[in-house]
Amino acid sequence: MSMKLAIVIPAYNEEETLGIVLNSLPKKLKGIREIKTIVVDDGSKDRTHEIARWNQVMALKHIVNLGVGAATITGLEAARKINSDIVITLDADGQHSPSNIEKLIEPIIKKEVDIVIGSRDYKIKNMPVVKVFGNLMMNTLTYMVFRKWSADSQSGMKAFSKSALEKIKLHSTGYEICSEIIGEIKRNNIQYKEIKIDTIYTDYSKLRGQNILNGINILTKSLFIKIASIK
Amino acid sequence: MIYVAKVFSIILGLMVISKTLLDFKKKQESLIMFIFWTVTWAIIIYLGLFPAEIDKTINRLGMNKTGTGTFFGMSLVFLFFVIYRVYHKANRLELKLKDMTMKLGLKDVKE
Numbered sequence: 001m002s003m004k005l006a007i008v009i010p011a012y013n014e015e016e017t018l019g020i021v022l023n024s025l026p027k028k029l030k031g032i033r034e035i036k037t038i039v040v041d042d043g044s045k046d047r048t049h050e051i052a053r054w055n056q057v058m059a060l061k062h063i064v065n066l067g068v069g070a071a072t073i074t075g076l077e078a079a080r081k082i083n084s085d086i087v088i089t090l091d092a093d094g095q096h097s098p099s100n101i102e103k104l105i106e107p108i109i110k111k112e113v114d115i116v117i118g119s120r121d122y123k124i125k126n127m128p129v130v131k132v133f134g135n136l137m138m139n140t141l142t143y144m145v146f147r148k149w150s151a152d153s154q155s156g157m158k159a160f161s162k163s164a165l166e167k168i169k170l171h172s173t174g175y176e177i178c179s180e181i182i183g184e185i186k187r188n189n190i191q192y193k194e195i196k197i198d199t200i201y202t203d204y205s206k207l208r209g210q211n212i213l214n215g216i217n218i219l220t221k222s223l224f225i226k227i228a229s230i231k
Numbered sequence: 232m233i234y235v236a237k238v239f240s241i242i243l244g245l246m247v248i249s250k251t252l253l254d255f256k257k258k259q260e261s262l263i264m265f266i267f268w269t270v271t272w273a274i275i276i277y278l279g280l281f282p283a284e285i286d287k288t289i290n291r292l293g294m295n296k297t298g299t300g301t302f303f304g305m306s307l308v309f310l311f312f313v314i315y316r317v318y319h320k321a322n323r324l325e326l327k328l329k330d331m332t333m334k335l336g337l338k339d340v341k342e
Contacts, residue, residue, distance in 0.1 A: 040336065043332075058340070060336045060337065060339075060340070061336055062332045062335075062336050063332055063335055063336075064328065064332055066328075066329055066332055070329055070332070070333060073333065074333050074336045074337060077333070077337055078337055078340045081337070081340045081341070081342045082340065082342075173329060
């Protein structure tokens with residue numbers, strides 16, 4: 001059975017790279033009858049929203065900057081509204097290679113699992129040392145809070161089946177959404193898989209994403225999420 | 232230690248007063264609020280510089296049997312109550328803002 005895929009891209013001040021990312025997205029994929037791209041501009045001050053509109057994708061806009069988590073939730077909700085069978089999220093800074101989309105959605109098309117996490121390679125030749133250290137620390141902290149291990153808990157490239165999206169309940173506004181998703185996989189006992197993806201670190205993307213201070217913020221908020229979810 | 236407390240209260244007080252002055256100049260704060268914060272922090276700087284004034288004030292108010300420790304303990308409880316109220320209100324506003332922004336973002340998406 002052929003499926004409908006939604007590609008969700010949360011974006012904040014990404015005018016430099018968004019156009020390149022959108023142009024590199026696949027037009028056709030095996031087992032997919034329709035691809036819909038959804039860009040959620042999270043209150044950018046630059047031309048991010050205009051670039052999304054020029055590229056004739058579904059361009060949604062937050063009137064104020066809420067954070068990557070809120071933009072992702074808006075994108076996932078839009079994907080649910082347009083009745084997507086599979087949803088994949090990726091970053092707008094060009095860190096994720098769209099050529100990896102096919103291998104991430106394949107296990108969902110084959111109904112092997114409901115969530116696929118695109119796991120980046122933590123080799124120092126591929127990733128700056130500070131990011132390797134930060135990501136390993138976040139994996140450990142995510143495990144300590146949610147008791148679920150992921151080889152790349154902070155990856156922004158993830159694929160979801162329709163049924164997984166119906167089960168998970170997300171509330172995070174910031175980067176802690178990545179850890180919250182791991183928590184939701186555990187809470188709902190969702191079948192998932194991690195697949196290695198290419199890591200593209202340009203000078204631009206090195207400046208984006210999380211830093212050590214964000215890590216402390218993520219930990220604090222993840223703890224709040226965990227406490228709030230205890231019944 | 233008393234000198235550290237004095238320097239600390241002066242730095243903090245001047246920071247708050249300069250911030251409220253800047254906000255008032257940018258018309259982001261009303262004249263009433265500007266006067267309120269300036270007077271409040273001027274008093275805090277004064278008490279930081281002359282802590283003995285607190286004892287004299289307590290005596291003048293006839294609360295000398297209560298003691299400075301009790302007075303500061305009560306102040307601390309009150310301050311934590313104010314912090315809780317501010318946190319609660321800010322959290323509620325943030326949730327409302329988040330819901331509103333996300334609803335507006337999704338308003339043109341047809342089911």
